[in-house]
Amino acid sequence: MANDQKGKWLWPLLVAVLLVGCASSPPPGEPHDPLEGFNRNVYAFNETVDTYALAPASRGWTRVTTDGMRQGVHNFFDNLQAPGYILNDILQGKPAGAGVQTTRFIMNSTVGLLGFFDPAEAWLGLEPRSEDFGQTLGVWGVDAGPYLVLPLLGPSSTRDATRYPVAYYTNVLTYVVLDTATFGTLTAVNVVNARTRAEGAIRARDEAAVDPYVFTRSAYRQFRRNQVYDGEPPLEDDPYSDFFDEWDEEMAP
Numbered sequence: 702m703a704n705d706q707k708g709k710w711l712w713p714l715l716v717a718v719l720l721v722g723c724a725s726s727p728p729p730g731e732p733h734d735p736l737e738g739f740n741r742n743v744y745a746f747n748e749t750v751d752t753y754a755l756a757p758a759s760r761g762w763t764r765v766t767t768d769g770m771r772q773g774v775h776n777f778f779d780n781l782q783a784p785g786y787i788l789n790d791i792l793q794g795k796p797a798g799a800g801v802q803t804t805r806f807i808m809n810s811t812v813g814l815l816g817f818f819d820p821a822e823a824w825l826g827l828e829p830r831s832e833d834f835g836q837t838l839g840v841w842g843v844d845a846g847p848y849l850v851l852p853l854l855g856p857s858s859t860r861d862a863t864r865y866p867v868a869y870y871t872n873v874l875t876y877v878v879l880d881t882a883t884f885g886t887l888t889a890v891n892v893v894n895a896r897t898r899a900e901g902a903i904r905a906r907d908e909a910a911v912d913p914y915v916f917t918r919s920a921y922r923q924f925r926r927n928q929v930y931d932g933e934p935p936l937e938d939d940p941y942s943d944f945f946d947e948w949d950e951e952m953a954p
Contacts, residue, residue, distance in 0.1 A: 706887070724947075733848055735847050735917060736847055736848070737848075740848065743850040743851065744850045744917070746852060747853060747855060755893065756896070757894040759893055759897040759900060759926075760895070762893050762894065762897050763900075771898065773818065774817075774890065775898060776893070777817050777932065778815075778819065780805075780809050780810060780813070780815070780816025780873075781816065781874050782868065782873075783806035783833075783873075784873065785834075785872065786802045788871055789833055789834060789836065789837045792834075793836070793837050793840045798832070800832065801827050805819075805827050805829065808820055808821040808825070808827075814931030829876065833859075833867070833868060834863050834864040835860055835861030835925070836864075836925075836929050838860050838863065839860065839925070839926075839929035839931060843860055845858040845859075845861065848918055848921075874887065877899070
């Protein structure tokens with residue numbers, strides 16, 4: 702049964718990779734957004750969900766938790782994704798990065814009490830760094846492809862959308878036997894906690910942008926290029942290139 706379920710994900714993943722590889726790149730500086738009409742509709746849907754569900758839940762979560770508690774929740778869920786980070790470091794030819802992430806995972810899962818605390822960074826200076834399959838494809842030379850806004854998940858691209866099934870099958874939580882209610886509750890806590898941590902960046906976007914959709918598209922594009930090139934992307938003129946630097950500062954431990 703497990704193999705059959707994985708097979709259901711494998712074919713869409715392979716098809717997505719092929720589509721990404723065949724996607725043509727736009728001229729330098731031009732937004733690659735042939736699906737803009739569809740994307741804007743999904744963006745509007747996501748904003749509605751945020752306005753009426755996530756934002757109120759985020760405000761309530763802030764009232765009943767402390768900064769330290771929210772950081773611990775973030776650490777816990779990030780630690781569950783560590784096997785995926787290790788795998789992608791290996792696929793990208795970064796053995797040192799894989800070693801760091803392996804050490805972090807072992808130390809934080811034990812001494813750090815299932816990852817709620819981060820002694821690997823506090824004691825050894827081993828900083829967290831996420832690596833996903835979209836970044837791996839970028840390192841392999843696969844073009845990002847058209848910009849894509851996913852329902853509930855937000856900004857992405859045809860290349861970066863492949864990260865979600867890979868992340869699912871490399872997340873420790875996927876293999877922990879939980880009833881549906883518990884799994885759903887943990888997922889909701891993760892989503893609301895992440896939304897709370899992103900509050901400052903979302904507010905900055907809304908205050909700075911004439912068109913938040915264009916702002917988000919451009920900022921996401923810059924953010925992903927920065928990740929693929931490990932913080933040293935080729936120079937590219939973009940008026941929103943600093944937005945996700947601020948996002949990183951908001952989300953940093």
